[in-house]
Amino acid sequence: MAPTAAVATPPPEKSRRRRARPRRLPYLLIAPAGLLMLGFIAYPVLSVFSYSLQHYNVTKPWRNGFAGLDNFRRVFTEDDQFWPTLAFSAQWVFTQVTLQLLLGLALALIVNQTFIGRGISRAMVFSPWAVSGVLTSTIWILLYNSSTGFSRYLADAGIGEYGTSVLSDTGTVFWAATVTELWRGVPFFAILILADLQSVSKELYEAASVDGAGRLRQFFHITLPHLRDAIILATLLRGVWEFNNVDLLYTLTGGGPAGETTTLPLYVANTGIEGHDFGYASALTTVAFVILLFCSIVYLRLSKFGGDRT
Amino acid sequence: MTALLTERNGTAPRSTAPGSPPSARRRRPGRERAFDDVPRWQIYLPLGLYLLFTLVPFYWMLLFAVRPAGSTSLAPWPMTGAHFSKVWNERSFAVFFQNSMIVGVATLVATTLVALAGGYALARFDFRIKGAFMLALLCSQFIPGALMLVPLFEIFRNLQMINSLGSVVIAETVFQLPLSIILISGFIKNVPVSLEEAAWVDGCSRFTAFRTVVLPLLRPGLIAVGSFAFVHSWNHFLFALMFLSEQDKQTIPVGLNTLIGADSVDLGALAAGGVIAAVPVVVVFAFIQKWLITGFSAGAVKG
Numbered sequence: 325m326a327p328t329a330a331v332a333t334p335p336p337e338k339s340r341r342r343r344a345r346p347r348r349l350p351y352l353l354i355a356p357a358g359l360l361m362l363g364f365i366a367y368p369v370l371s372v373f374s375y376s377l378q379h380y381n382v383t384k385p386w387r388n389g390f391a392g393l394d395n396f397r398r399v400f401t402e403d404d405q406f407w408p409t410l411a412f413s414a415q416w417v418f419t420q421v422t423l424q425l426l427l428g429l430a431l432a433l434i435v436n437q438t439f440i441g442r443g444i445s446r447a448m449v450f451s452p453w454a455v456s457g458v459l460t461s462t463i464w465i466l467l468y469n470s471s472t473g474f475s476r477y478l479a480d481a482g483i484g485e486y487g488t489s490v491l492s493d494t495g496t497v498f499w500a501a502t503v504t505e506l507w508r509g510v511p512f513f514a515i516l517i518l519a520d521l522q523s524v525s526k527e528l529y530e531a532a533s534v535d536g537a538g539r540l541r542q543f544f545h546i547t548l549p550h551l552r553d554a555i556i557l558a559t560l561l562r563g564v565w566e567f568n569n570v571d572l573l574y575t576l577t578g579g580g581p582a583g584e585t586t587t588l589p590l591y592v593a594n595t596g597i598e599g600h601d602f603g604y605a606s607a608l609t610t611v612a613f614v615i616l617l618f619c620s621i622v623y624l625r626l627s628k629f630g631g632d633r634t
Numbered sequence: 635m636t637a638l639l640t641e642r643n644g645t646a647p648r649s650t651a652p653g654s655p656p657s658a659r660r661r662r663p664g665r666e667r668a669f670d671d672v673p674r675w676q677i678y679l680p681l682g683l684y685l686l687f688t689l690v691p692f693y694w695m696l697l698f699a700v701r702p703a704g705s706t707s708l709a710p711w712p713m714t715g716a717h718f719s720k721v722w723n724e725r726s727f728a729v730f731f732q733n734s735m736i737v738g739v740a741t742l743v744a745t746t747l748v749a750l751a752g753g754y755a756l757a758r759f760d761f762r763i764k765g766a767f768m769l770a771l772l773c774s775q776f777i778p779g780a781l782m783l784v785p786l787f788e789i790f791r792n793l794q795m796i797n798s799l800g801s802v803v804i805a806e807t808v809f810q811l812p813l814s815i816i817l818i819s820g821f822i823k824n825v826p827v828s829l830e831e832a833a834w835v836d837g838c839s840r841f842t843a844f845r846t847v848v849l850p851l852l853r854p855g856l857i858a859v860g861s862f863a864f865v866h867s868w869n870h871f872l873f874a875l876m877f878l879s880e881q882d883k884q885t886i887p888v889g890l891n892t893l894i895g896a897d898s899v900d901l902g903a904l905a906a907g908g909v910i911a912a913v914p915v916v917v918v919f920a921f922i923q924k925w926l927i928t929g930f931s932a933g934a935v936k937g
Contacts, residue, residue, distance in 0.1 A: 349840075353755035354767060356748045357811050364808040365774050368785035375785075431684060439677050447923050449681075449688050454919040455912065456869030458887040458894075462908040463691045465894060466698050466901060472706060474694075507691065519927050539672070561775065568778035571871045575891055589780050596784050597876070609781040616776055 376610045380603035388603075395607035405583070405591055406608070410615070413567055413587040415498075420505055420566045421559050427506065428513025429555075433547075435514070436521050446518075453511035457571025464504040464576065465491075491577055494584050501585055505572055513558060520554040521547070556627045560620060567616060588612050695912075698905030717906035721893070725903060727910055729882050730889040734868055736799055737885060738914075741806045741867035745814050746860045748807070753818030754844065758827065771812040779809050783876050790877055801877040802885070806867040814859045821855035822848065854925045861922045865915050886911045 379391045399406050435446045452460070467474050470489040479486045490500040524547060532542050570590045573579060579586035579594070586594075589612065596605030700713045721727045756764065786805060787796070795801040825848050833843035871887040878884050890911055893904045 347761075350755040350759035350761040350764075353751040353759075357752040357815060358767065360748065360804070360808050360811065361770065361774065364786065364789065364804060365777060365782075366770075368782045368789065369777060371785040371788075372781070427684075430680065434677055434681050434684075437672055437677050439674070443924075445681060445685065447920060449684055450923055450926075451692075451916060451919055452688060454865050454869075454915040456871065456887055456915075458871050458890045459869070459908055459911050462890055462894065462904055462911075463695045465899070466905055466908075467691055467694050469899075469901065472698075472901060476706075477708070507687070515926060522927065564776055568780060570780045571887075575871075575894055589778055593780055593783065593872075602784050605781075605784065609778075612778070612781065613776070616778075620776060 372606045372609050375603050375606035378603045380601075380606070382600040382602070391603060395604050396611070398604065399607055399611055405586075406588075406611075408583070409586050409588045409591040412585065413589075416502075416585075416587055417563050417566045419502055420509060421563045423502070423506055424509045424513050424562065425555065425559055427510045429517055429551075431510060431514040432517035432521060433543075436518055450511045450515055452508040453515060455508050457508075457569065458575050460504060460508045461572055461575040464500075464507070468500060492581050494581055497577060497581060497584055501573060501576055504576060505566075509562070509566075512562065516554060516558045517551060520551055524550050553629060556624070556629045560623055563623075564616060564620065567612075692912075695905050695908050698901055699909045701902070703902050717902040718910070721903045721907045721910065725889065725893065725907065726881060726884075727886070727889055727907055730884055730886045731910060733799060733878075733883060734885040734887075735914075737802050737806065737874075738864045738868040740799075740803045741810065742860050742864040744803065744807045745810045745863040746856060749811055749814035749818050749859060750856075752811070752815040753822055756815065756819040757822035771816055774809075774812045779805075780872055783872060786873075787876055795877075797878055797880050797883050799878070799883065802873050803867075805873045805877070806863075806870060810863045810866055814863065817859050818852070818855060821852050825851050857922055857925045861918050861926075864918060868915055 376395055377391060377393070379387045379389055379394070381387060431449060435442060435449065455463075468489060468491050470476070470486075473489075475488050475490070476486065479488075490496040528546050529542055532546060537545070567587070568589055570587065570593055573585055573587060573590055574593070577585045579590050588608070592605050592608045592612065595601055595608065599605075697708070697710050699717055700710050700715075701707060702712065702714045702716070755761070756768065790796050790801040790805075793801075795804075829847050829851075830840075830843045833847045834840070838846065869887060871891065874885040874888050875891070878888070886907075890904070890907050893899070893907050
């Protein structure tokens with residue numbers, strides 16, 4: 325479809341009045357969005373870049389001033405928290421995106437079938453999508469707490485021990501947080517994939533089953549190629565989102581125990597907000613941004629997004 | 635959606651068999667056979683397990699919210715409203731609820747209007763900075779809101795908007811805009827331009843044609859985008875935490891965080907606060923979840 329070409333051609337005489345300012349109209353229409361984004365996204369981004377080259381600490385005003393690349397040198401050579409938090413971020417994003425994709429895909433395929441109770445099942449399994457990070461933390465803190473949580477009832481039944489809290493044990497906290505994030509993350513993938521499944525041509529399945537292809541072969545030769553672009557885009561967006569989002573870990577574990585679950589953005593937030601070291605936090609932000617952009621480009625290249633489809 | 639598909643087929647006939655539009659709604663004998671030979675247990679068993687995983691946490695929260703303090707019963711009776719009246723009155727959730735509503739509705743209206751204008755421009759015009767604008771929209775998806783807190787705080791401080799709900803509305807709207815514009819321009823592209831041209835020929839102005847012809851067809855898409863904006867701003871935590879320090883200006887997620895961070899967590903009150911936070915989004919979600927699938931499948935994901 326080429327609507328723009330159709331509009332670009334000069335209109336008939338009759339519609340002259342409305343077309344008096346056709347050149348200005350698109351600019352007027354994007355002006356509100358453009359100005360908001362310039363003022364509240366572009367300008368803050370530029371100030372982050374500029375702060376990253378300065379010493380800027382509210383609590384140590386006598387040191388404030390141009391710093392050159394000093395903050396960046398500190399990030400890579402002196403900071404003993406940068407690499408561990410970056411590594412944890414990578415582990416967190418990879419685990420979340422992989423598991424959310426696999427579970428979300430399975431869930432979408434199931435609720436795409438025709439069965440009794442499909443509408444209500446869809447509504448129920450998708451519902452955690454609408455729940456916030458703080459509320460998710462709230463719910464799972466109730467489940468995980470050691471005195472009246474799930475473990476107590478398991479202990480009553482003779483499984484495990486009383487008084488264990490999975491959130492304060494370094495051995496279990498990763499999986500406890502992972503399950504919590506999966507609970508609200510899987511519906512996102514399931515919704516997107518289910519939406520894309522609606523546009524698979526039914527004729528393809530018919531032809532395949534006439535040719536004797538089983539359900540497994542239909543999945544790998546029809547469904548999966550069709551979903552390719554949607555999956556690439558969804559995993560990328562979700563990966564970026566999981567990297568950036570701090571709501572859940574901030575409220576569920578606070579980055580603990582012993583810094584075990586501190587992601588890079590959470591570390592940055594702590595440095596900037598609680599430590600008031602804006603210059604250094606901005607340098608960390610810049611580094612995080614570059615890493616994210618680099619990984620995204622590599623991912624799009626490797627996955628050949630938008631490439632030839634079957 | 636169905637009208638949309640029919641319309642599109644009417645204007646641009648596809649090379650499918652005559653009389654069989656590729657609508658997912660149409661029931662065809664072949665389709666039943668291809669899909670319905672899945673054994674029932676292969677649907678109900680995994681679905682049942684996943685439903686347990688989804689619903690038990692919700693039930694757990696409800697249970698704690700209505701169960702008297704100290705009870706360890708797994709059934710929600712005897713029931714008490716004590717926790718609710720405590721968080722609603724003593725913990726100011728009445729105020730938080732009102733603030734969250736204001737922020738949510740204002741963000742919804744602002745996002746939808748601004749994104750409609752921008753989306754229309756992208757879908758229907760060719761102009762010089764179009765490519766740059768699209769690129770800016772996509773790039774902004776990579777900018778972590780959490781890491782923008784400090785500069786945004788300074789901007790709102792200079793505008794004297796700290797402790798005003800307006801700061802949160804602006805921040806939420808701005809970060810909601812890029813995705814909303816991309817989605818809406820996708821929806822508008824799906825409406826054949828010939829419909830609008832027909833209205834122009836009939837003497838409608840561009841705006842009237844848009845309002846009477848295009849807007850009604852955008853309903854599912856707008857519902858999806860608007861509810862996105864509402865749910866996100868209702869849920870979002872960091873902006874409110876940073877920009878609103880006075881207690882009577884705070885929103886529900888900040889209130890919940892305060893309950894979590896209390897020295898000795900009152901689980902009953904926390905659960906009741908959670909239920910209050912969940913009710914509006916669950917209601918919105920129950921209404922929109924059908925539109926969500928159609929909204930997305932209208933080519934939105936692929937732009």
